[in-house]
Amino acid sequence: xxxxxxxxxxxxxxxxxxxxxxxxxxxxxxxxxxxxxxxxxxxxxxxxxxxxxxxxxxxxxxxxxxxxxxxxxxxxxxxxxxxxxxxxxxxxxxxxxxxxxxxxxxxxxxxxxxxxxxxxxxxxxxxxxxxx
Numbered sequence: 001x002x003x004x005x006x007x008x009x010x011x012x013x014x015x016x017x018x019x020x021x022x023x024x025x026x027x028x029x030x031x032x033x034x035x036x037x038x039x040x041x042x043x044x045x046x047x048x049x050x051x052x053x054x055x056x057x058x059x060x061x062x063x064x065x066x067x068x069x070x071x072x073x074x075x076x077x078x079x080x081x082x083x084x085x086x087x088x089x090x091x092x093x094x095x096x097x098x099x100x101x102x103x104x105x106x107x108x109x110x111x112x113x114x115x116x117x118x119x120x121x122x123x124x125x126x127x128x129x130x131x132x
Contacts, residue, residue, distance in 0.1 A: 013061065
């Protein structure tokens with residue numbers, strides 16, 4: 001077996017355009033794909049600009065079970081981690097754009113970090129590693 005990478009993670013959302021606006025317009029991600037699919041679905045992929053990691057597939061909830069998972073896909077834990085090379089710059093830009101941080105920035109052994117939430121309640125770490 002030769003697995004090369006984890007390149008795509010599904011993020012269940014309530015509305016394609018609302019999610020795309022947050023990730024692209026607020027966080028500055030690139031929209032890599034936005035293609036119509038059967039039954040009114042879309043294949044919407046967003047990825048941090050210039051990043052070499054995984055992208056999100058924004059999947060609009062279609063059932064009650066899926067709607068119940070919106071904002072709680074990781075059981076209340078931080079589930080997503082965004083790496084930056086300039087924490088102060090990106091934190092300030094995100095605050096100015098209206099991103100809701102759940103805590104003040106803190107310094108840990110591994111780097112500077114603060115937890116924020118997307119509009120759905122999913123928790124993210126913004127991290128600048130100590131070695132960067």
